[in-house]
Amino acid sequence: DAGVIQSPRHEVTEMGQEVTLRCKPISGHNSLFWYRQTMMRGLELLIYFNNNVPIDDSGMPEDRFSAKMPNASFSTLKIQPSEPRDSAVYFCASSVDRGLPQYFGPGTRLTVL
Amino acid sequence: ELKVEQNPLFLSMQEEKNYTIYCNYSTTSDRLYWYRQDPGKSLESLFVLLSNGAVKQEGRLMASLDTKARLSTLHITAAVHDLSATYFCAVDSDMRFGAGTRLTVKP
Numbered sequence: 001d002a003g004v005i006q007s008p009r010h011e012v013t014e015m016g017q018e019v020t021l022r023c024k025p026i027s028g029h030n031s032l033f034w035y036r037q038t039m040m041r042g043l044e045l046l047i048y049f050n051n052n053v054p055i056d057d058s059g060m061p062e063d064r065f066s067a068k069m070p071n072a073s074f075s076t077l078k079i080q081p082s083e084p085r086d087s088a089v090y091f092c093a094s095s096v097d098r099g100l101p102q103y104f105g106p107g108t109r110l111t112v113l
Numbered sequence: 114e115l116k117v118e119q120n121p122l123f124l125s126m127q128e129e130k131n132y133t134i135y136c137n138y139s140t141t142s143d144r145l146y147w148y149r150q151d152p153g154k155s156l157e158s159l160f161v162l163l164s165n166g167a168v169k170q171e172g173r174l175m176a177s178l179d180t181k182a183r184l185s186t187l188h189i190t191a192a193v194h195d196l197s198a199t200y201f202c203a204v205d206s207d208m209r210f211g212a213g214t215r216l217t218v219k220p
Contacts (some may be wrong), residue, residue: 042210045150099161
């Protein structure tokens with residue numbers, strides 16, 4: 001298995017632009033997570049899905065952030081409009097069942113200028 | 114709100130020495146996880162501890178869980194440079210992570 005796949009790996013954009021991050025979980029995994037990591041705030045859970053349904057989105061910073069999981073093999077995290085404080089590494093992760101992530105993707109390093 | 118506290122946050126060790134990283138959490142939880150992150154890399158799952166008294170070992174690392182004390186420990190035996198990384202604990206009651214312990218093993 002290729003593991004959790006994220007794209008793009010790096011994204012540099014200007015403030016105000018829309019950013020879409022993509023994730024393909026491991027086949028057969030029922031739970032999918034989006035985390036954000038910064039030096040100041042550490043690892044923050046943004047949202048997690050179980051069987052394609054959002055279970056906890058309390059970590060989504062504000063309305064500028066949205067996440068979807070249209071099917072078991074694909075999820076997106078969208079930021080519109082982006083701001084410099086959104087600069088971080090965004091990780092997608094998945095697991096077989098409910099519980100913490102078993103496998104993390106390589107991350108997307110987002111820089112908003 | 115659940116709190117997950119790790120200590121120490123920074124640990125500099127000499128090779129061949131032993132040390133323990135502590136993870137305290139504030140509410141009941143069924144499972145506790147330990148992860149490793151190398152600089153600039155993603156996270157790797159190390160251990161899943163499922164019940165009170167659970168102990169798991171992999172190489173020079175051993176993790177244990179005391180659910181009554183709400184405490185998990187990650188013990189490092191005879192440290193080697195390859196263990197240098199940041200170690201996180203997390204509990205599954207709300208999917209939150211501790212701040213991480215940055216371990217540096219020096220010759």
